[in-house]
Amino acid sequence: MTDTSPDTILEMRQIAKAFAGVQALKGVSFSCRAGQVHALVGENGAGKSTLMKILAGAYQPDSGEIIYKGRRYTSLSTREALDNGIRIIYQELNLLPYMTVAENIFLGREPRTGLGLIDTKKLYADAEAILQRLEMPLDVRQPVGELTVARQQMVEIAKALSQRADVIVMDEPSAILAGHELETLFSVVESLVRQGVAVIYISHRLDEVFRIANEVTVLKDGQVVGTHPIEALTRAQLIQMMVGRSLDEAFPHGQPRRGAPVLTVEGVTTAAVRDIHLTLHAGEIVGLAGLVGSGRTELARALFGADRLQSGTVWLNGEVVTLSSPAQAVDAGIALVPEDRKTQGLFMELPIRNNITLTVLDKLTRYGVIRRRAEAERVDQARRELAIAMASASAEVQYLSGGNQQKVVLSKWLARAPKVIILDEPTRGIDVGAKFEIYQLMRQLTEQGVAILMISSELTEILGMSDRILVMRDGRIVGELAREEATEERVMQLATTGSLLPATTELPGYTGSDA
Amino acid sequence: MTTVAAAPATTETRWRFFRRNAPYLIVYALILVIAVFGTLSSERFLTDRNLLNVFRQTAFLGTIALGQTLVILTGGIDLSVGSLVKLSVLVSAILMNGESSNMGVAIAATLGLGVLVGFIHGLLITRLNVPPFVVTLGSYSILYGIALTITTNPIGRAAPEMLRFYDLRIGPIYAPTIVFIILLVALSFVLRRTTFGRYIYAVGGNEQVARLSGIPVKRVKFGVYILCSLLASLTGLFWLSRMGIGDPVIGDGLELQTITAAILGGTSLFGGRGSLWGTLGGALLLSLTANVLVVLNVNQWIQQLIQGAIILTAVALYKQKSR
Structure with a gap:
């Protein structure tokens, strides 16, 4: 089925992966070629990240095989992936703001002098060479914190590419960039492609996909909907592939x-x-x-x-x-149920009771003292109204399931009508x-x-x-x-x-x- | 169909109970160990006189440690309490100057000083967003400087009633101990049963969630820093009643001792977890250890060493139990 053109560097065949009974990937086949940009698109939860984590060696597939540079693997370790030139650039930037561009690029791998001290001269010269090769207009001596986000991302990319790289995965690199910063990113991608690197580009933004990709693979619900050369698709067709059946x-x-x-x-x-x-x-x-x-x-x-x-x-x-x-x-x-209940909605280490009644304590007090019975009634009411499954209101919220935690967040607000x-x-x-x-x-x-x-x-x-x-x-x-x-x-x-x-x-x- | 109200006593819930309360169990177990050790090594340890004295000393450290615990529960810290005690002793001694008629004014002014210092802390922390560590490190130094600019020698005098307070007994218990116990019970009640108390845990548990829940985070912080400084200036008055004179050596190192008491009592330095009863245990353990070592004539440098070892042991044990 899958075509194996001579410059195909990576081929993932029939990859399957399940987490706690949920089938995240159901036999996904995917390949990419040197010197090409292959876009990977799909809705949240389609399986893009899982597939890429398997490539990076962070997850081991349940079945399927990976053929990389002609060698066959049933799974990769993170070490193998790194040693063989597979690089992943994540959305979040992991840089030290007060260190210079060069220091960030070589963090943990600084060149040493014979005495074991850091060879500053070589550090900056090497960094300069890398940036030149990647055609990145950065000052190696500038602290990273002074750069714009787009340029910080360049540093992150340079860091990933400071050692040999053959396949680069960019996980929604544009998510943190403003519109006018995109061109910078595109020029970096283009220079990588010219050097024969295979780029796997994950994005939600279709403009970008049409702008820089040579090929596109659409994932949905852990399956490949299709792989096509970008010229063969219209925007409307691509959207329909992503959304698929309802x-x-x-x-x-x-x-x-x-x-x-x-x-x-x-x-x-x-x-x-x-x-x-x-x-x-x-x-x-x-x-x-x-x-x-x-x-x-x-x-x-x-x-x-x-x-x-x-x-x-x-x-x-x-x-x-x-x-x-x-x-x-x-x-x-007005009430707000925030997107991340663990860091914005709940006090994970406080009892369920305290979480539920926190926003209505003023209504449960007499002379400033919380009336225990009124509080217990309120908790009981919330439990009945929302069918919160809990053994005891004194248990910490962190021990509840996700659904029950969300009900606690809701009940906290509903009490205020x-x-x-x-x-x-x-x-x-x-x-x-x-x-x-x-x-x-x-x-x-x-x-x-x-x-x-x-x-x-x-x-x-x-x-x-x-x-x-x-x-x-x-x-x-x-x-x-x-x-x-x-x-x-x-x-x-x-x-x-x-x-x-x-x-x-x-x-x-x-x-x-x-x- | 009603659901079961109480959790079944499975091994898991029992384990969880133990884990959650491990610091209290450990600190009181350590107290017991030290007490048994003291009893076996010296006849002078297990006497009414000695124990009542230990409780009285615990009241001095404990009163400020209560305030320190409230601050730490919100995720903050107050490094200035030692200097504030020092300044409070001097201010009250000078204003009182041995006269009963000055006593009311002197006490009010000293407590007022505490409120003022706490208010300034609150202002700097909530309005200018300076971290509590930095704010109180600064005021630690400033208050220390003011105190030693006033005098480097003992100064002023306590009123006679003030002097009697230290040795006053109600039943067998000394008055400072009783004041401390009243404060402990009252503040525990505030923590557990009032809106302010619930908000303290909320702010320390997760300030972001607290803010998004509409909790007046700034007012809560003002509250704890004012309370903490107020309790420190009250402790200054305790010291005056004990010394009878404004001695500028009082108060050194108290900031670290109060923080130690809170940590020994299981209060998390990140905030949101802990209790005043734990802090009582921590303060008791510290003063009991010091007492046993004094009774055994161990020199004070060795005392420091042993106290450090206790802190590390206790906290290492908590970590074991909470993983």
């Missing part, structure tokens, strides 16, 4: 009962979002879609008073509200059963007149739950779709390009990489 996941039904406007936002601008206008009505769920880094979470933080507003006005129930701290937002009746609830990735890392319960709860809340703003990276969830969908890109709201007109393709188009293309054309049949 999962028949059950979402609870509910009649939207759109009431009066509750929250009105006009011209809100912060460091991360620009000129936001939106209105939330009582009883509706508004989905906020967009790629990672498009400003969704930052918008949520702004509406919750966690980030400073540079301009703009927010009305709540017809009155202007000042949102300069979360405490003010809470008092005004908020008018507006912002949910940031409400079902991330939660099993299917608990997901459904959370969807049901969202419906119940809207029936009580609560307005919900739901941020989600799962398109099925956005489409299944939202009465209306707002799409963000580069810190702006670029489009609004009514429930009836929303499709996965349309949301993806808005999120990746910022506008809607004409209706998609019929696709030719996709069967592996015979194109």
